[in-house]
Amino acid sequence: MIEKEITITNKLGLHARAAAKLVNLAGKFHSHITISTEQICADAKSILGVLTLAAGKDTVVKIEAEGPDEKKSIEAIVNLIQNKFGED
Amino acid sequence: MRLKGTPVSSGIAIGRAHLISFEEIPIPSYEIADGDVDNEVARFNRALNFVVEELESVKETARISVSDESLAIFDVHIAILRDPVLKRNTIAKIIKERKNAEAAFASSVRMVLDILENSPDPYFRERVIDIKDLAAKVQMKMVGGHKKEDLNIPDPILVSSQLSPSQTGPFRQFVKAFVTEHGGKTSHTAILARSLEIPAVVGVSGTVESVEQGDEIIVDGIEGIVLIKPTLAEKEEYLEKIKAYKKKREALIFELQKPSRTVDGHQIKLMCNIDLEEELEKGTAMGAEGIGLYRSEFLYLKCAPSLPSEEEHYNIYKKIAESSYPYKATIRTLDLGGEKYFQKHLAPAEANPVLGLRALRFSLKHYDIFKTQLRGILRASTKKNIQIMFPMVTTLEDLLAAKAVLREAQDSLKRENIPYDEKIKVGIMIEVPICALNAEAFAHNVDFFSIGTNDLIQYLMAIDRNNEGVANYYDPYHPAFLRLLLSVASTAKRHKIPISICGEAASDPDLIPLFIGLGIDEFSMTPQSIPDVKAKVVSLSYKECRKIALEATKVWSGDEVKRILKSNGKTRPGVFLGMRWKKREKIDG
Numbered sequence: 001m002i003e004k005e006i007t008i009t010n011k012l013g014l015h016a017r018a019a020a021k022l023v024n025l026a027g028k029f030h031s032h033i034t035i036s037t038e039q040i041c042a043d044a045k046s047i048l049g050v051l052t053l054a055a056g057k058d059t060v061v062k063i064e065a066e067g068p069d070e071k072k073s074i075e076a077i078v079n080l081i082q083n084k085f086g087e088d
Numbered sequence: 089m090r091l092k093g094t095p096v097s098s099g100i101a102i103g104r105a106h107l108i109s110f111e112e113i114p115i116p117s118y119e120i121a122d123g124d125v126d127n128e129v130a131r132f133n134r135a136l137n138f139v140v141e142e143l144e145s146v147k148e149t150a151r152i153s154v155s156d157e158s159l160a161i162f163d164v165h166i167a168i169l170r171d172p173v174l175k176r177n178t179i180a181k182i183i184k185e186r187k188n189a190e191a192a193f194a195s196s197v198r199m200v201l202d203i204l205e206n207s208p209d210p211y212f213r214e215r216v217i218d219i220k221d222l223a224a225k226v227q228m229k230m231v232g233g234h235k236k237e238d239l240n241i242p243d244p245i246l247v248s249s250q251l252s253p254s255q256t257g258p259f260r261q262f263v264k265a266f267v268t269e270h271g272g273k274t275s276h277t278a279i280l281a282r283s284l285e286i287p288a289v290v291g292v293s294g295t296v297e298s299v300e301q302g303d304e305i306i307v308d309g310i311e312g313i314v315l316i317k318p319t320l321a322e323k324e325e326y327l328e329k330i331k332a333y334k335k336k337r338e339a340l341i342f343e344l345q346k347p348s349r350t351v352d353g354h355q356i357k358l359m360c361n362i363d364l365e366e367e368l369e370k371g372t373a374m375g376a377e378g379i380g381l382y383r384s385e386f387l388y389l390k391c392a393p394s395l396p397s398e399e400e401h402y403n404i405y406k407k408i409a410e411s412s413y414p415y416k417a418t419i420r421t422l423d424l425g426g427e428k429y430f431q432k433h434l435a436p437a438e439a440n441p442v443l444g445l446r447a448l449r450f451s452l453k454h455y456d457i458f459k460t461q462l463r464g465i466l467r468a469s470t471k472k473n474i475q476i477m478f479p480m481v482t483t484l485e486d487l488l489a490a491k492a493v494l495r496e497a498q499d500s501l502k503r504e505n506i507p508y509d510e511k512i513k514v515g516i517m518i519e520v521p522i523c524a525l526n527a528e529a530f531a532h533n534v535d536f537f538s539i540g541t542n543d544l545i546q547y548l549m550a551i552d553r554n555n556e557g558v559a560n561y562y563d564p565y566h567p568a569f570l571r572l573l574l575s576v577a578s579t580a581k582r583h584k585i586p587i588s589i590c591g592e593a594a595s596d597p598d599l600i601p602l603f604i605g606l607g608i609d610e611f612s613m614t615p616q617s618i619p620d621v622k623a624k625v626v627s628l629s630y631k632e633c634r635k636i637a638l639e640a641t642k643v644w645s646g647d648e649v650k651r652i653l654k655s656n657g658k659t660r661p662g663v664f665l666g667m668r669w670k671k672r673e674k675i676d677g
Contacts, residue, residue, distance in 0.1 A: 016161075016164040016215055016218070017160045017161070017163070017164055019164070019167070020160065020163045020164040020166075020167040021163075023167050023171075024163065024167065043172065043173055045172055046171045046172050046173040046174070047164070047167040047168050047171050048168060048171045048173060048174055048200045048219070049171075049173050051204065051215055052200070052203045052204065
C-alpha cells in the first residue's frame with residue numbers, strides 16, 4: 001500500500017464537478033483507493049463519499065491506494081489535484 | 089402483454105395507463121420474502137441503470153448546444169448514481185434486512201443526505217437537492233411514477249406500486265380502473281374501487297415496469313387480468329365481455345325490488361358502507377336499508393392537511409342522516425391508522441401502525457379532535473336516525489372513556505341549548521380478538537355490535553392485510569373464526585342487541601349462508617354488492633344455513649368449511665373428513 005498527502009488548491013475545493021472527475025479517474029484503476037481528511041475517510045470511487053469529505057480549498061487530504069496499479073493510480077490522482085482539476 | 093393479479097373489484101375497463109407520480113406517493117416499505125431477494129436486487133439495478141442511461145442520452149443530446157462546464161453536471165449526476173457505496177449499501181439492506189428495493193434505497197440515500205445536510209459548507213448542503221432529485225428519479229422508476237406534467241390522459245387507469253387515499257383523491261371523478269403491484273382484497277385500492285364501481289386488479293407483479301405512460305390497457309376485474317397494449321382481436325373480445333357484464337348487472341338490479349328474506353321467511357337487513365358523499369344516492373338506488381358504516385376518515389382526508397371543523401363534520405353527517413332517513417345511518421368515528429396514515433401530523437411514523445395508536449386509541453389520546461367530531465355527529469342527530477360507532481375497541485375501559493367524552497360533548501351542547509338526539513345509540517366495531525372474546529362485558533354497555541371482519545381476521549391470523557406475501561392466510565372460512573362469530577352473535581342475541589357484519593366479507597355471497605347460519609342478520613357492504621348478496625339471500629333457507637354453519641364450526645380447517653358449503657351439508661362431509669384427519673393423525677403419531 002502506498003499513500004501520499006496533498007493540499008487541495010483549486011478555488012472551489014473538492015466540489016461536485018471536481019469530485020466527479022476524481023471519482024471517474026479513480027474508477028479506472030483496479031486498486032482500492034481512499035481519500036481522507038482528518039475527520040473522514042472515503043472511498044475515492046464513491047462521489048458521495050468524496051463529497052462528504054467537504055474538503056474546501058487548502059484542505060490537506062491523504063490518498064491511499066492498495067492493489068496491482070496502486071503506484072499509477074496515486075500518481076494520476078495527485079496529478080489531477082495539482083492541476084486544480086483543470087479549472088481556475 | 090397479459091399479466092395476472094388478484095381481482096378485487098368487478099367489472100371490465102378499457103383505458104390508458106396513468107402511472108402515478110412519485111411525488112404524490114410515500115415510498116413503499118415492506119419486508120420481502122427470502123425468495124424475493126434476487127428479484128429486488130435486480131429491480132433496483134434495472135431502475136438505476138435505466139436512469140443512468142437516460143442521463144447519458146440526455147447528455148449526448150445536450151453536447152451540441154451547451155458548454156463543457158454545463159455538461160460536467162451530467163457527469164456529476166451519473167457519478168452519483170453509479171456510486172459504489174450507495175449501491176452496496178442498498179443491496180446490503182435488501183439482502184441483510186430483507187427490505188424492499190425502494191425502502192432500502194431510500195434509507196441508503198438518507199444516510200448520505202444526513203451527512204451532507206449537516207455540512208458547514210453551503211455548497212455541499214446544496215448538493216442535497218441534486219441527490220434528492222436523482223433518488224426521486226430512481227424511486228419513480230421502481231414505484232412506477234411519472235412527473236405531474238404527464239397528466240391529462242383520457243380514460244385514465246391508475247397504475248402504481250400501491251395507491252394511497254391521497255393519490256387516488258384527484259382521480260375519483262373520472263378514473264376507469266386501478267392496477268397495483270401490491271395490496272390485497274382489503275387494501276385501500278380495493279375498497280375504493282368497489283365503492284366507485286370500477287374494476288381493480290391488485291398484486292400484479294411487473295406492471296409498473298412493463299407499462300409506459302399512456303399505453304392502452306384493459307383491466308378485467310372479474311378474472312384478474314391486465315392486458316397491456318391489447319391486439320385488435322383482444323380489444324373486440326373485451327368489448328363483447330363489457331356488454332355481457334352490463335346486461336347481467338341490469339338483471340340483478342331488477343331483482344332488488346324483492347324484499348330481502350330467506351325462502352323460509354327469515355328477515356335479513358342489507359345496508360351500505362359509505363366512504364364518499366357521492367355514494368349516498370347509490371345506496372338508496374341499490375335498495376339499502378340504511379347506512380351500516382360511514383367511514384368518517386375520508387372526511388379527514390378531504391380536509392387534510394388541516395382538520396375538519398365541527399361545522400364540516402356537522403354538514404356531512406347532516407346530509408348522511410337525511411339521505412338514509414327513515415333508515416339508520418351509522419357513523420364510525422375516526423379510524424385513522426394502518427394504511428390510512430394520510431396526515432403526517434396526526435399519525436407519526438410507527439414501526440407497526442397496524443398494532444399502533446390508531447382508531448379509538450388515537451381518538452382517546454386526542455381529546456379535542458375526538459370531541460369536535462362527536463359534537464358534529466350529535467348536532468346532526470336531530471332526526472334521531474344517527475348512531476355512533478367506535479372503531480377498534482380493545483378494552484372496556486376504552487369504551488367507558490369514549491362514552492365519557494361523548495357525555496361531555498352532550499353536556500356542552502346542552503349548555504349551549506343546541507338540540508341533539510338524547511337517546512342516540514352507541515355501538516362498537518368488534519375487530520380486536522380480545523374484544524370479541526369479552527363480548528359479554530361490552531353487550532352490557534352498548535346498543536349494537538358490528539363486526540369488522542377484515543381487521544378481526546387480520547388480528548386473529550397475525551397477518552398484515554396489505555402484505556401480499558401473507559395474503560393466503562386471510563381466510564374468512566376458518567372454523568375458529570366462525571366459532572368466534574357464533575359466540576359473539578349468541579351474546580348479542582342474549583342481550584337482544586343487533587349485530588351486523590360490515591367488513592368486506594359481508595359482500596361475499598359465498599360467505600353469506602355461513603354468517604346467516606351463525607345468527608347474524610344484518611350486513612353492510614358497498615352499495616353495488618347489494619344486488620349479488622340479495623340474490624343469494626332470497627335463495628337460501630335459514631334452517632339449512634343454521635345446520636351448515638353449526639357443522640362448519642366443528643371442523644378444523646377453512647378448506648373443510650368450503651367443502652361443507654359446496655356439498656351443501658347433504659353428505660355430511662365434515663364428519664367424513666374429520667375421520668380422515670384423525671386417521672392421518674394416527675399414522676403421523
